[in-house]
Amino acid sequence: MLSRMIKDGDIFIVFDLEWNQPIPGKEYDFDVSDLPGEIIEIGAVKLKYDNGTVFPIDVFSCDIKPEHYKVLHFHVKKVTHKSNSDLSRGVSFPDAYRRFRDFCGSDPILGGWGNSDTDMLKCNLRAFGMDDKIGLYFLDIQPLFSVFSTEKGRQRSVEFAVDYYNVPKEEMFHSATSDAKYTALILKNIFDRNKASEVLSVISSSSVNCDMKREYSTVGACCDRKNEALSLVSGFTGKCPICGEGFLIREEPFRIRKSVYALYKCPNDGEFFSRTRLKKNKDGKFYAASVLRLATQPEYYLIASKKEEFDKYGSAGAPVVAEESSQDTADGGQG
Numbered sequence: 001m002l003s004r005m006i007k008d009g010d011i012f013i014v015f016d017l018e019w020n021q022p023i024p025g026k027e028y029d030f031d032v033s034d035l036p037g038e039i040i041e042i043g044a045v046k047l048k049y050d051n052g053t054v055f056p057i058d059v060f061s062c063d064i065k066p067e068h069y070k071v072l073h074f075h076v077k078k079v080t081h082k083s084n085s086d087l088s089r090g091v092s093f094p095d096a097y098r099r100f101r102d103f104c105g106s107d108p109i110l111g112g113w114g115n116s117d118t119d120m121l122k123c124n125l126r127a128f129g130m131d132d133k134i135g136l137y138f139l140d141i142q143p144l145f146s147v148f149s150t151e152k153g154r155q156r157s158v159e160f161a162v163d164y165y166n167v168p169k170e171e172m173f174h175s176a177t178s179d180a181k182y183t184a185l186i187l188k189n190i191f192d193r194n195k196a197s198e199v200l201s202v203i204s205s206s207s208v209n210c211d212m213k214r215e216y217s218t219v220g221a222c223c224d225r226k227n228e229a230l231s232l233v234s235g236f237t238g239k240c241p242i243c244g245e246g247f248l249i250r251e252e253p254f255r256i257r258k259s260v261y262a263l264y265k266c267p268n269d270g271e272f273f274s275r276t277r278l279k280k281n282k283d284g285k286f287y288a289a290s291v292l293r294l295a296t297q298p299e300y301y302l303i304a305s306k307k308e309e310f311d312k313y314g315s316a317g318a319p320v321v322a323e324e325s326s327q328d329t330a331d332g333g334q335g
């Protein structure tokens with residue numbers, strides 16, 4: 001799928017957000033699912049691309065005074081080490097966002113660890129009645145790290161990548177500004193320790209338009225048989241959710257345990273990763289839930305690793321072992 005070519009002088013803005021969460025059980029005068037988190041800090045590093053690597057040239061940091069979730073959720077308090085009085089020292093979200101966009105300048109490539117920050121940013125823009133169109137390309141540095149480390153296909157935390165590259169840990173994690181600084185250093189290490197042409201090629205096939213909807217899903221009707229449940233969603237996975245054109249098959253559907261994986265191609269919109277999960281409701285009826293996602297690097301690695309598993313173990317899948325730390329990804333809410 002689309003790409004954003006990188007040339008000398010291009011600017012990367014690696015950013016990170018911290019957000020507060022609604023207090024469980026508390027009544028709000030709006031639907032909290034529209035605002036799962038209210039941003040309380042924006043941190044960013046500006047890097048310039050030149051001659052095969054990036055150089056940090058500026059830092060942005062802004063605390064925000066929340067309007068909706070004014071009391072720190074205990075989990076956020078624990079992770080970010082912020083206090084309720086810290087919150088009152090910030091500026092309003094609209095003001096902070098304007099300052100951030102001024103810092104970005106025109107046409108940078110945004111970068112971040114995982115894609116939850118762009119989603120949360122859009123959500124907050126809507127909650128404050130602002131235009132949620134960001135109008136920039138976004139590069140997820142987490143899967144980029146996984147491609148260029150021995151950690152292929154695994155989701156790791158910022159701290160894991162910092163240790164991997166022996167970046168000195170001089171600042172605490174989980175402040176937006178320090179996490180943005182660490183993520184920027186990870187990006188620099190990826191460039192410095194690999195062939196620039198290879199890094200650029202993965203970046204241009206992985207950067208996506210922030211405003212484009214990438215994921216489409218459906219849930220099929222309930223029925224008595226597994227195969228019938230699967231066939232009820234085959235219409236959805238058979239054609240492009242954007243333009244309606246019939247898909248070409250790049251990777252034939254294969255099933256591991258309760259999930260069916262495939263890779264399709266729309267002649268107009270590019271390649272889609274597809275996963276359909278077979279589920280059972282409380283009455284013992286079967287139904288299927290399907291997701292189609294415009295494929296970027298993480299989806300290509302996922303389908304390749306699932307196919308490898310399928311070729312080796314068939315539909316039974318790899319024997320399940322209690323894995324030591326699949327929880328390493330639990331960077332979660334506070335980016």
Ligand SMILES: [Zn+2]
Binds near residue numbers: 242
């Ligand atoms: Zn299409």
